[in-house]
Amino acid sequence: MMTIPEISQKLFAAKKAKGLSFADLESVLGRDEVWIAALFYRQASASEEEATKLLEALGLSLDLVPELVSSTVKGLGPIVPTDPLVYRFYEIMQVYGMPMKEVIHEKFGDGIMSAIDFTLDIEKVEDPKGDRVLVTMNGKFLPYKKW
Template sequence: MENQRSSHVSIPEITQKLLAAKQEKGLSFADLEKILGRDEVWIAAVIYRQASASPEEAKLLIDALELPPIYIKELTEYPVKGLGPVVPTDPLIYRFYEIIQVYGFPIKAVIHDKFGDGIMSAIDFTLDVQKEEDPKGDRVKIIMSGKFLPYKKW
């Protein structure tokens, strides 16, 4: 199974079962994207219980993984989101934490320059992960797109 465990982050049992079935079937998140008609990052968020699926989406996922329908209900429940109050120890996840530590205020300043006082929505949001081939070593390209929400004055 994919190494997703950390000493500080508890991976739900359903996530472990879904990932094991995904690996057993030899499916990628991109394969599941074709089956469900939803983005691979969103599907991964459902599997990791950071997003909820409709009953139809949950059934498609469970059918693709050839798991019993008892998992459909859990995949449609509202999840508790986030990693918790700990600094992530997984090196890849920690890099995102590090990026925000280093570039968080600069990103905030540039957003304010371009849009004014407000935030980027993580609700009206999309995220795309792309692979850029490079002779010096392949690169990870992440595109985040969130609706700008200005702070209201009253």
């Protein structure tokens, strides 16, 4: 089971108490809702201005600013995720990871998609057969350097 940092617990509790969504916080911070959610989980770092705006919007102490601006250790760790939604993405990579790699190499050459110069968008697509989740990953292609 993933351990949620104490600051994350405070952020989520304040967000819930205020009745805010990540989309609401998007207008406060001028950042995408997925990036803000990553900040909540400490998978991203805020500037001092962003941290201050977020904490003020949530009614939390500005004493938390240094923790929100600090560099973080990213990732889930060396575990197979057990949360069903997170596991589905792990499963997608198990099944489609190598095919995606082959198609990317065919189109771009030998390299990777950046997870640093990267955006991730999540949209709800209404469908009479059941609503759909549209996930768009957009990363800069980085060719492997030859030397």
